[in-house]
Amino acid sequence: MTTGSTEKVNGARALIKCLEMEGVDTLFGYPGGQIIPFYDELYDSDLRHILVRHEQAAAHAADGYARATGKTGVCVSTSGPGATNLVTGIATAYMDSVPMVALTGQVPSSMIGNDAFQEADIKGITQPITKHNYLVQDANELPRVMKEAFHIASTGRPGPVLVDLPKDIQISEIDFSYPDKVELRGYKPTYKGNLQQVKRAAEEIAKASRPIIYAGGGVITSNAAAELVRFAETIMAPVTTTLTGIGAIPTEHPLNLGMLGMHGTKYANYAIQESDLLIAVGARFDDRVTGKLESFAPNARVIHIDIDPAEISKNVPVNIPIVGDAKHILKALTKYVKCCNSELWLAKIIEWKTEYPLRYRKESDVIKPQFVVEQISEVCKDAIVVTEVGQHQMWAAQYFKFSEPRTFLTSGGLGTMGYGYPAAIGAKVGRPDKLVVDISGDGSFQMNSQELATAVQNDIPVIAVILNNGYLGMVRQWQELFFDRRYSCTDISGSVDFVKLAEAYGALGLRAEKPSEVRPAIEEAVKSGRPAVVDVIIECEANVSPMVPAGAAINEILDLED
Amino acid sequence: MKHTLAVLVENRSGVLSRVAGLFSRRGYNIDSLAVGVTEDPDVSRMTIVVHGDDSVLEQVKKQLNKLVEVIKVSDLASEDTVGRELALFKVAADENSRAEIMQITDIFRARIVDVGPKSVVVEVTGDEDKILAIETLLQKFGIKEMVRTGKIAISRGSKKV
Missing domain, CATH: 3.30.70.260 (ACT domain)
Structure with missing residues (x-):
């Protein structure tokens, strides 16, 4: 079934038309030999193309765009090395269920399999890290394939879909018409939760006296943050979120316990362990969350709401599974539940919160990383915060005060260093109304610092705040705690002058070396309205605290600030 | 399991x-x-x-x-299912052993599908146990080659998967 009349176009033009039909406004990409026909048609189109400096950044930028807006991000590269450079970005999006379509050029059909110049089997390579992928073998399939790609990427549990486009497919003529709907007999995601299961869950909630809600990134993906808060307030249960679930409930909400798990708050972890009912929503019981699996929430019955049936009972046995969309199910569930008897439980939680707050030793001569995040939080209220991976990521998660969903973008599942800066560019392109701050480390920032050129050339005023400790800090912390302070290959001091680096690219470069300089530097970066880098020289051996050692139960949590 | x-x-x-x-x-x-x-x-x-x-x-x-x-x-489920596998065995055989191999083949309702001066090819269809059993019996003659299809299965009765 198709809409409108057909018209004769070449494959590349057909691709542009498909993108327009899907409501795409921006692409992130990098051209090359086997994708030139597509770029030639792009030249005449109204689509915005952000030219990155490395294809990995195109994938991360599309990811950041998607997480910030909820729309499907699109990235483009050529064949071979262009396509393989996308791989880390695609894997990052796959692990965090981000809707993305990746378009890759490919050598002409007749040469596939001959080890042609810049040939790589990107369909084979990305098979385990895409939700689905295609190698287009007939140009007439293009409209159907593109329709399916966007449908699969954005529905159910979202994820990246790759479409590999041999050069001859891009130049052959087809009769173009865009299908109205997809027909995929093997793909029918469940949205509405089973009503019987919803009622059973409501009964279970009524019986509970120590309930806790464990909310993951699925709540954000499903745009269910408001429904989550209403549900929590209705049953008066505390909420703890995963790293990717941050923003599902405001940081300052009285029922919010912050993040749980390895670097979660003590009170979130204690509450999980003491709870008698665990309500997991859009979360997947990742090892960084559960710690030692056998001792996770030992006294709790488990309700698990997730759109992906394969997540049910994957790691933790579930008593009441509800498969479907978090938004639908939370709405339905809220209708059937009443406030449960949680007063004593909430009192206990307040006690824990008072006794074991997130804390760090304040000092006047060195810059504490947590202090920097607090300053960013005050100066950049309601900003979109993007992070790289490592200590700074955890400090950002712990100390920034979030008030709405889609404002904390971080590589949770794959843990990709170098994600943050390009993702921040993508986020800013998608949400130009928002201040976008990449909280970074000196290690991670160097993994994609070439993207300063992208930000400057396209005038994308993203702020990077580098928590510079001269170390690959998270690895150094593990070496300090578990490897007898043998700092093998983690000292990166003296790598580059980030202020000069920023200036070399034409961005604003600022540095803070004393606590009193931190806030003015951040304020100046914001005021400039330009791409800016703020290099903050922090205490070099600061640790992320608290911490659950790998393999321990999550209540065996150490306070490293003692 | x-x-x-x-x-x-x-x-x-x-x-x-x-x-x-x-x-x-x-x-x-x-x-x-x-x-x-x-x-x-x-x-x-x-x-x-x-x-x-x-x-x-x-x-x-x-x-x-x-x-x-x-x-x-x-x-x-195994009780409601017909499961079959096909195997071909190339077994060393001369005038002395050929008759015995044919006997075994008969007992298992298998077939000899090729005869050469020094070997025979035995085709057998059945469930895993049957194929294992004939394999064991043919071993003493010397199995030169063996190839199996892997199991295919279909449910009994009119029910479709």
């Missing part, structure tokens, strides 16, 4: 690689896999024999179902 899964998939290139990749990536053990087209030329059917406990099997089924090109996954 062994399970036999009937998996209906889109009859397209690359589907087998997706299924095989899924098993290796997630560490599930395939005992055998047989695939061929069905009564609908757009659909292929895979019969996969897999072992693991109930929770592993549950994950295997769910993960298979997540593949866009997988249409349906059914767990065939």
Whole structure:
């Protein structure tokens, strides 16, 4: 079934038309030999193309765009090395269920399999890290394939879909018409939760006296943050979120316990362990969350709401599974539940919160990383915060005060260093109304610092705040705690002058070396309205605290600030 | 515990690689896999024999179902299922041993499909136990080569997967 009349176009033009039909406004990409026909048609189109400096950044930028807006991000590269450079970005999006379509050029059909110049089997390579992928073998399939790609990427549990486009497919003529709907007999995601299961869950909630809600990134993906808060307030249960679930409930909400798990708050972890009912929503019981699996929430019955049936009972046995969309199910569930008897439980939680707050030793001569995040939080209220991976990521998660969903973008599942800066560019392109701050480390920032050129050339005023400790800090912390302070290959001091680096690219470069300089530097970066880098020289051996050692139960949590 | 899964998939290139990749990536053990087209030329059917406990099997089924090109996954319970495998054995044979091999072949309702001066090829169809049994008996003559199809299975009665 198709809409409108057909018209004769070449494959590349057909691709542009498909993108327009899907409501795409921006692409992130990098051209090359086997994708030139597509770029030639792009030249005449109204689509915005952000030219990155490395294809990995195109994938991360599309990811950041998607997480910030909820729309499907699109990235483009050529064949071979262009396509393989996308791989880390695609894997990052796959692990965090981000809707993305990746378009890759490919050598002409007749040469596939001959080890042609810049040939790589990107369909084979990305098979385990895409939700689905295609190698287009007939140009007439293009409209159907593109329709399916966007449908699969954005529905159910979202994820990246790759479409590999041999050069001859891009130049052959087809009769173009865009299908109205997809027909995929093997793909029918469940949205509405089973009503019987919803009622059973409501009964279970009524019986509970120590309930806790464990909310993951699925709540954000499903745009269910408001429904989550209403549900929590209705049953008066505390909420703890995963790293990717941050923003599902405001940081300052009285029922919010912050993040749980390895670097979660003590009170979130204690509450999980003491709870008698665990309500997991859009979360997947990742090892960084559960710690030692056998001792996770030992006294709790488990309700698990997730759109992906394969997540049910994957790691933790579930008593009441509800498969479907978090938004639908939370709405339905809220209708059937009443406030449960949680007063004593909430009192206990307040006690824990008072006794074991997130804390760090304040000092006047060195810059504490947590202090920097607090300053960013005050100066950049309601900003979109993007992070790289490592200590700074955890400090950002712990100390920034979030008030709405889609404002904390971080590589949770794959843990990709170098994600943050390009993702921040993508986020800013998608949400130009928002201040976008990449909280970074000196290690991670160097993994994609070439993207300063992208930000400057396209005038994308993203702020990077580098928590510079001269170390690959998270690895150094593990070496300090578990490897007898043998700092093998983690000292990166003296790598580059980030202020000069920023200036070399034409961005604003600022540095803070004393606590009193931190806030003015951040304020100046914001005021400039330009791409800016703020290099903050922090205490070099600061640790992320608290911490659950790998393999321990999550209540065996150490306070490293003692 | 062994399970036999009937998996209906889109009859397209690359589907087998997706299924095989899924098993290796997630560490599930395939005992055998047989695939061929069905009564609908757009659909292929895979019969996969897999072992693991109930929770592993549950994950295997769910993960298979997540593949866009997988249409349906059914767990065939052994009591309601006819399962067959075809095996060909090339067995060393001379004038002295040929008669005995023919006798064994008869007992198993197998067939000799090729006779050479120093060997015979035995074709046998049956369930795994039967094939194992004839293999054991033929071993003493010397099995030069053996090839098996992997199990295919279909449910009894009029019920379809």
